Structures are given as structure tokens and as C-alpha cells.
Amino acid sequence: MTNTKLDNLLELVREREAQFENELKPVDSQDNAQASVTLTTLKHSWIGRKSGLISELMSLMSSLAPTNRRAFGQSVNKLKTKIETAINDREAKLSKTKTLSNIDVTLPGRPLPIGREHPLIRVRQQIEDIFMRMGYEVLEGPEVEDDYHNFEALNMPPEHPARDMQDTLYLETPIVGGKWGLHRSTIPTTQASAATLLRTHTSAMQIRYMKSTAPPIRIIVPGRVYRRDNLDLSHTPMFQQVEGLVVGKGITFADLKGTFDAMLRELFGDIKIRFRPSFFPYTEPSAEVDISCKNCEGRGCGICKQTGWLEILGSGMVHPAVFEAVDYDPDCFTGFAFGIGMERVAMLKYDVDDIRMFYENDLRFLEQFPPA
Ligand SMILES: [Zn+2]
Numbered sequence: 001m002t003n004t005k006l007d008n009l010l011e012l013v014r015e016r017e018a019q020f021e022n023e024l025k026p027v028d029s030q031d032n033a034q035a036s037v038t039l040t041t042l043k044h045s046w047i048g049r050k051s052g053l054i055s056e057l058m059s060l061m062s063s064l065a066p067t068n069r070r071a072f073g074q075s076v077n078k079l080k081t082k083i084e085t086a087i088n089d090r091e092a093k094l095s096k097t098k099t100l101s102n103i104d105v106t107l108p109g110r111p112l113p114i115g116r117e118h119p120l121i122r123v124r125q126q127i128e129d130i131f132m133r134m135g136y137e138v139l140e141g142p143e144v145e146d147d148y149h150n151f152e153a154l155n156m157p158p159e160h161p162a163r164d165m166q167d168t169l170y171l172e173t174p175i176v177g178g179k180w181g182l183h184r185s186t187i188p189t190t191q192a193s194a195a196t197l198l199r200t201h202t203s204a205m206q207i208r209y210m211k212s213t214a215p216p217i218r219i220i221v222p223g224r225v226y227r228r229d230n231l232d233l234s235h236t237p238m239f240q241q242v243e244g245l246v247v248g249k250g251i252t253f254a255d256l257k258g259t260f261d262a263m264l265r266e267l268f269g270d271i272k273i274r275f276r277p278s279f280f281p282y283t284e285p286s287a288e289v290d291i292s293c294k295n296c297e298g299r300g301c302g303i304c305k306q307t308g309w310l311e312i313l314g315s316g317m318v319h320p321a322v323f324e325a326v327d328y329d330p331d332c333f334t335g336f337a338f339g340i341g342m343e344r345v346a347m348l349k350y351d352v353d354d355i356r357m358f359y360e361n362d363l364r365f366l367e368q369f370p371p372a
Contacts, residue, residue, distance in 0.1 A: 006068040009060060013075045016053060020046060020083055027090050032097060039090055046083050054080045114371050120240060120358055122369070123346045124222050127242050130263050136218045136244070141205030143224055144171065147195040149204040153325040154282040162281040167228035169237075171196040198226035201339060202243035203282060209245070210326035215333050216248035222342070233354050240342040247318065247328070247335030253285070256315060256336040260289055264312065267345060268294070274309055283316025283337055291348075303353075310348060313340040 023042060027035045046052050057076045061069050117125075128138050147158075156162050205221040221243040229235040246255065257275065264273055272292035280286045291312050293304035300306040315338035320330035343355050350369070352358070357365050 003068075006064060006072060009064065009072055010075055012060075013057060013072075013079055016057065017079050017082070020079075020086075024086055024090075032094055035090065036094055039087055039094075042083075043087055047080060047087075054083070116366060116369055116371050118358075118366065119346045119350055119352070119369050120342055123342050123349065124240070124242070126267065127263070127340070127342070127345070128220065128222065130266050131220045131244070134218075134259070134262070136220050139205060139209065139219050139221050140223055141199070141202065141208060141221055143199055143226070145197055145199040145204045147197060149207045150197060150199050150201070153207040153322065154203055155319050155321040155325075156281045160281065162279075168200050169198045169226050169228055171198070200227050201225050202241045203337065203339065205243060206245045206282075206322070206337060207326060210247070210323075210328060215328065215335075217335070218246050220244045231356055233356075236343070236355055236359060238359075239355075242340050242342060244338045244340075245318070245335065246337075247333055249333060251334045251336060253317060253336070256287075256317070256338070259336075260313070260315070260338070264289070264291055268349065272298070278314060278316070280314060280316055282319050282322050284319045286314070286316035289313045289315060289338075294348075312344060312348070313338055315339075 020042075027038050027042075030038060044052070047054050049055065054076065057079075058073075061072060061076075064072055132138065150168075151160070151163055152158070202221045202223050202225060205219075205223075209219055209221075210217065223240065223243075224238055225241050226238050229237050231237070244259075246259070261273055264271065268291055271294060274290040274292075275287045276290065278286045278288040289312055290309040292298045293301060293308050293310050295301050295303045296308065298308035300308050304310050315336060318335040318337050323330040323333060323335075343358055346352060346358065347355065
């Protein structure tokens with residue numbers, strides 16, 4: 001009687017063994033992902049601690065007479081070892097093929113994208129380098145200015161017609177706690193010097209610096225400036241300038257000419273330089289500076305509008321009224337100032353015919369400038 005019971009249970013172990021082999025078989029023809037799912041399921045249903053089929057077999061042990069338990073236990077343990085080994089083997093094989101199939105050592109490497117300097121950053125750095133070697137200090141000033149520093153102290157009192165040369169973006173209210181809405185308000189003349197605006201030129205920093213520093217002075221001020229211009233091939237409402245200012249005893253127009261000569265030749269190579277009389281309220285005399293067109297070598301072409309010359313910067317000797325505004329003695333000190341547009345320099349240097357390209361961040365444009 002008891003032997004029959006043992007035989008029945010041993011028979012059950014053999015059936016389970018056959019069942020496991022059947023369930024394992026598909027693994028060898030499945031792809032890696034599927035095989036790994038099947039193996040996990042098998043592990044759970046066969047050797048899971050609580051609900052696995054092996055645990056279930058073990059629990060039948062108590063129904064046997066004590067003398068038969070050992071034989072049954074050995075048989076179940078043998079099956080358990082077989083299942084564990086089969087699953088472990090398959091898993092080891094999977095992780096090996098996974099590693100091999102994921103790495104193809106014959107594939108060429110993928111190039112990493114390398115960042116590039118924006119052409120305007122490059123021009124700015126080059127200009128800064130040139131002037132630093134000449135002993136200049138590089139400063140930055142506030143982009144939100146007041147009317148006094150931007151206009152009045154630069155010899156442009158309220159109602160001065162030269163203010164119209166620079167169409168200005170006024171801020172609705174003073175900066176502190178104010179809105180930043182941009183519209184041109186009609187500001188009463190009496191309050192004009194308190195009006196807040198986006199600086200129309202970096203020249204505003206001349207006043208700030210001279211008010212806090214005694215001569216001699218040699219500075220450049222690179223930075224953004226703003227005007228009410230519509231976007232076109234050569235205008236943007238925001239652009240970048242480098243302001244320069246030199247003040248000392250006995251500074252003459254010859255110093256101005258020598259400085260530009262050195263700077264422009266370093267920026268553009270072998271070119272000719274021309275000075276044309278001009279007008280700025282804050283300099284007297286004033287001059288615009290042209291360089292010869294490299295494209296046509298002065299014969300005239302589309303780039304230089306058939307003139308053979310390209311306008312590059314505005315300059316002049318500091319007006320005595322500006323010195324008076326900052327309490328410098330105009331009988332004692334002289335100086336020169338200039339402003340150069342960075343976009344203009346970059347356009348000429350790199351043959352760019354549309355200023356908007358500098359601000360569109362189109363990678364097809366930016367990637368044409370090789371990494372520095
Ligand atoms: Zn030309």
C-alpha cells in the first residue's frame with residue numbers, strides 16, 4: 001500500500017520532468033529578448049520559493065510513510081538541480097550573445113559634435129586682443145541707460161537734432177520696479193535726462209568712466225546697443241559695437257590715425273585706409289573711416305557699391321563740451337573716440353552679405369566657421 005503511494009509520487013516527478021523539458025524547448029529557437037522573458041517565467045513557475053512546482057512536490061512528502069520520504073526527497077531534489085542548471089546555462093549563453101551582437105568593432109566611430117565660436121564672438125575677441133596689446137583696458141557698461149549718459153553729457157541736449165540720427169527705444173518707466181515694455185513715449189523735455197532707454201551706442205560708457213577716473217585714459221567698451229531699426233540686409237534692432245576712448249595730454253589726430261591704421265591692418269590684412277570728414281555731436285573734428293574693398297581691389301563692385309571703399313567706423317577728437325560735462329579741463333586734455341560695428345567687421349571679414357544670419361542661429365551658417 002505505502003509502496004504504491006511512493007511509486008505514484010515518483011511517477012509524478014517523472015511527469016513533471018517531461019513537462020519542464022517541453023516548456024524549456026522553445027527557448028533555444030527564440031530571439032534574445034523573448035528567450036529572456038521565457039526563462040524568467042520558467043524560473044518563477046518551477047523554482048519560485050512559494051508557488052513553484054518544486055515546492056508543491058516537496059509539500060507532498062508528508063503524505064508518505066517516514067521510510068519512503070528519503071527516496072522521494074532525493075528524486076525531487078535531483079529534478080530541482082536539473083531545472084536550475086538548465087535555466088542558468090541558457091541565461092549565461094544569452095548574456096554572452098547579447099554582448100557580442102551589440103558591439104561591432106569594425107564600425108567606424110561616430111564623430112562628436114564640436115562647438116564653434118560664433119563669428120561675432122571671434123571678431124570681438126580679435127578686436128579686444130589688438131587693443132589689449134596696445135595697453136587698453138576692456139570695460140562693459142549697462143545696456144539700460146539714462147538719457148543723461150546716452151545723450152545729454154555727450155553734447156546732445158534735449159531737442160538736439162542729432163538725437164534723430166539714433167532712433168531710440170525708451171523704457172516705459174524707470175528701471176526699478178518698472179515695466180520693460182518698449183515703446184517710444186513722449187517724454188517732457190524737463191524730465192528728459194531722467195528718461196530710461198536702451199543705449200543707442202556704447203559711447204554712454206565714456207561718460208560713466210570719465211566721471212569716475214582721472215586721465216590718462218585708454219579704454220574700449222564692447223557691447224550690445226539698440227535702435228528702432230527694422231530688420232533688413234544691413235540692419236537689426238540690436239547690434240554690437242566696440243567703443244574706444246583715449247584721453248591724455250597732447251593726444252592728436254595723428255594718434256587716432258595711427259591707432260586705426262594698426263587695428264584695421266591687423267583685422268583685414270593689406271588694405272588702404274581713407275578718412276572722410278563727418279559729423280558727430282560728441283567729437284570735433286569728426287571722421288568716418290573707410291577701408292579699400294578687397295573684393296575688387298578698389299576698382300568698384302557690388303559689395304562696395306562701385307565706390308571701391310567700405311565704411312568701417314566713426315571717430316573724432318573728443319568735443320570740449322564732453323570734457324566739460326565730466327569736469328575735465330579741455331585746455332589741459334585732448335583725446336579721441338571711435339565706434340566700430342562688430343557685425344560690419346564680421347560681414348567684411350567673412351563675406352557675409354546678410355546681417356540677420358548672425359542672429360538666426362542656423363547651424364548651416366554657423367558650421368561654416370571652423371572650430372578655433
Ligand atoms: Zn568692391
